[in-house]
Amino acid sequence: MAGRSLKQIFSREEYFLPVATNPINLGQKTDLARKPKAKKNFLSHKWTLFVVLFVALISGGLGAGLAFVLSSRPFQQRQLSADEAAVFNRNADSMTSAIAGVPTLTRPVNILVLGTIMLTSDLPDAQSKPKGKYLAEVDNNLNGMSDAMLLIRFDPATQKVAVLSIPRDSRVNIQGVGTTKINFANYAGGASLSAQTVSQVLGDIPIDRYIRFNVNGFGKLVDALGGIDIYVPKKLKYQDDSQHLYINLNAGQQKLNGSKAIQYMRYRHDDLGDIGRVQRQQAFFRAFIDQKLKPESITKFSEILGIIKDNIDTNLSVEEVLALASYTSKIDRKSIQMHMAPGRFSNPGEFDNLSYWILDNRLLAKLMSQNFGVMKSADASTDNSSQSLRVAIQDSMSQPEGTKKATTLLSKAGYAQVFAASDRWTKPIAKTQIIAQNGDRASAEKLRDALGIGEVLVESTGDIESDITVRVGKDWLQANNIPLKPVKATSSNQR
Structure with missing residues (x-):
């Protein structure tokens, strides 16, 4: 120095x-x-x-x-x-x-x-x-x-x-x-x-x-x-x-x-x-x-x-x-x-x-x-049961009924910690995303099976408080016969 x-x-x-x-x-x-x-x-x-x-x-x-x-x-x-x-x-x-x-x-x-x-x-x-x-x-x-x-x-x-x-x-x-x-x-x-x-x-x-x-x-x-x-x-x-x-x-x-x-x-x-x-x-x-x-x-x-x-x-x-x-x-x-x-x-x-x-x-x-192929430590085991996973539901469609439906379905499937994401996703998406926030693809795929819809992504772009974030898309509303409301993505000239 x-x-x-x-x-x-x-x-x-x-x-x-x-x-x-x-x-x-x-x-x-x-x-x-x-x-x-x-x-x-x-x-x-x-x-x-x-x-x-x-x-x-x-x-x-x-x-x-x-x-x-x-x-x-x-x-x-x-x-x-x-x-x-x-x-x-x-x-x-x-x-x-x-x-x-x-x-x-x-x-x-x-x-x-x-x-x-x-x-x-x-x-x-x-x-x-x-x-x-x-x-x-x-x-x-x-x-x-x-x-x-x-x-x-x-x-x-x-x-x-x-x-x-x-x-x-x-x-x-x-x-x-x-x-x-x-x-x-x-x-x-x-x-x-x-x-x-x-x-x-x-x-x-x-x-x-x-x-x-x-x-x-x-x-x-x-x-x-x-x-x-x-x-x-x-x-x-x-x-x-x-x-x-x-x-x-x-x-x-x-x-x-x-x-x-x-x-x-x-x-x-x-x-x-x-x-x-x-x-x-x-x-x-x-x-x-x-x-x-x-x-x-x-x-x-x-x-x-x-x-x-x-x-x-x-x-x-x-x-x-x-x-x-x-x-x-x-x-x-x-x-x-x-x-x-x-x-x-x-x-x-x-x-x-x-x-x-x-x-x-x-x-x-x-x-x-x-x-990453690193030998697992003796204390590295964690509880990945549906009861222990924190699941955030993030709306992209400005339709509360869709997030409510997803929350209810997952709760009935045994997911005990389901909550609304702190922020909604401001860009409407066509396909629901299941984001493995903590990198656990297997748990995300299991949740997708319970939800019956969605694309699994292994990344950390979801709700920071969650283990898995469900970003609700248009396909979820259509699959559950929930009316689509007019929704517009945030424009590039918004102040």
Whole structure:
């Protein structure tokens, strides 16, 4: 840290907002009036986009040609020391083999993805600035704190992709640093310390490779791809003059360019703080995988490749990238499962008024066992009976009769904890969704069978207080002969 105090490092104003960004608030008190509402124990991803794009854009004929002219690790910006490299080489078995000349995954692969932001105030030789002074972002520096942290597992045996979002405010122990927020690991020791920390937190899971990408490259990439169509469920507005961070997005279906996509991803100033942002990251990824790659994007390959090379750091080799590309090209949308590390917000006064996400180690152990191949701990068992599951009913059709009918049916089927979601879904949907909020697909499928309708999604975009969220759609009303009322999605010009 080159002579800089931690207080200087964490001086930017954003760190004192709800669910603060800084790992260590260094004696500063969180403004309790602006803190997220207290949540009881309850159980989302911007950067997964880069993984899919990265492996897809370098696949096929273009990728094969590149393999001959590029070095084995052409996107690695920093050479790892022997000790750092060892963090990623715990599994001695090769990740890939050539089948008919095409690189193919031979075993499950775990990749840590870090989305980073670096401000001029974070640089080792930075001088402290008065409050309100502009703090510029350093475009190509990947050594800042991780604004997003994901573990992605590609498993050729199950033909699935499992994604775990780790909230950046998670309270963990970082070797050589102490107990703090997990987003500080990249700043303190780069990708290797981040991987070491994540592995420890998640039950000693091996991390095979890493990918780091910064927020400015994210916006450039979205622009190069022609924007992303997405539904914004509510107006997002926030202003931070010190960072020149201005977020102003209307609600409704719209195409986000690079700047607006960054605004959508970075917004975190509501009751759920960073957890709400994780949910928006997952929604963004769903929107991306539902959107076909435009033919004109292929003509921009050189531009896109340049953006990737300028803004990425990864120890993936070309052969490994091609193997991942081959694998992901065969994956069905329903085989992509998105999870969030379960936990709760810290309570006022619990940690000297510092704001943390407190991981639920019991539920986390179960999630890792079921979806990431980590040996199940002895105390990881949980009660998944219908009586114990918390089921939220979320209306999308502005028809109370539909939610009432669903609540009654599930209650009669033995679900003892059925309640109305805290917010209705403001976009009418045609097909009812059964969202496995805590990652338990089996329980969600069982509930769908009881309901008799619905599409199961494994993601964390439902009601944060639930284990399963039922998002009621048009098909439910029609199946139960409930009259459809005029309903209109929130328009993009709504204020």
